[in-house]
Amino acid sequence: MSRRTWQEISSGINKDYLSTLIKQHNVCTYRTKPCKNYLSITYKCSEYKKFPACSYQLKVKQHVDGTYQLYSSSCHNDQQRANSNRLLSPILDNIRQMTENGLTVVQIKKVMKVLHPDLFIDSKIKSAVEYKQQQNRCRIEFIEGLYSRYESPETFKIFFRGIQIWASAINNQAYTISHVMGDVAAGITGAMCELPLARRLMCWAHVIRKVRGRGTLIKNKDKFLLVEQDIKQLQLSFSDQIFVTAANLMNNKWKLDKDLEKFTDYFEQQ
Structure with missing residues (x-):
């Protein structure tokens, strides 16, 4: 077995910058070894189970003064996946998307036979569709349960505040709710004070039903x-x-x- 060669890519860095580099290089801790004047930490590819041929590694020397030296060896190799009975991620993504769009198992099987004629995965398609449908049902039941059990102004105030905080964090810019569409639930009406600039709209489905x-x-x-x-x-x-x-x-x-x-x-x- 050939000896690994290491190339220094950074030195004198602090812990915060090291953490950023670790995430950027997509590695996880492999082993830790105490040495005479420093602590040696080796990292390997985070997806080593999916790509066992990937030999990419990082090595960190942690010095007593709190600084770090960073070395790399080899490069990421994601060309050869490990043998698995699971459906490949791109195929699973296609199945999930078609399930979200309302296609049935039979319809999805027909589409997959056109896209992947060499694969015999009928039973796996059914399992993947049923799993995705179960996830969707759980989300719907959770939301319906939340509203039916806690349909009060305070619940909707928390909900409105949370949406704005989450959306602002995801988009890295301030987000303010401008419109609220729903029925005439007293809980929504009582929570509108949380959104003084938002307009209240009546859902068309509720209007025609009433x-x-x-x-x-x-x-x-x-x-x-x-x-x-x-x-x-x-x-x-x-x-x-x-x-x-x-x-x-x-x-x-x-x-x-x-x-x-x-x-x-x-x-x-x-």
């Missing part, structure tokens, strides 16, 4: 269908000015018909 739920206020079914059509047209407004003007005209038109009086009063209150 409209149809109050359809009994209009005895004439044909007139109710015309009212529903008016609301659908209003929803297509592409500016605030058009929306406000159209909404006023629509209400004024409804008020001319006594059969729509109760429904008009309900709609205005909402």
